[in-house]
Amino acid sequence: MRPPNTSLFVRNIADESRPEDLRREFGRYGPIVDVYIPLDFYTRQPRGFAYIQYPL
Known part of the structure; x- marks a missing residue:
């Protein structure tokens, strides 16, 4: 079973x-x-989205 x-x-x-x-x-x-x-590889500008990680 996968973790949540x-x-x-x-x-x-x-x-x-x-x-x-x-x-x-x-x-x-x-x-x-x-x-x-995340940043764009070429321009080094933000790609317009983010990931937020919470504890288990």
């Missing part, structure tokens, strides 16, 4: 969004382990 999913996928975030901003907004739903905002 603890990652939240968030779309359409602003390019100016920082991990601290997302921690503040989504931290009200529980403690956050990690916030990952």
Whole structure:
């Protein structure tokens, strides 16, 4: 059996969004382990989505 999913996928975030901003907004739903905002390989700009990981 697979362990429960603890990652939240968030779309359409602003390019100016920082991990601290997302921690503040989504931290009200529980403690956050990690916030990952992927960057475009060539432009090094945010790709417009993020992953927020909560503990098990």
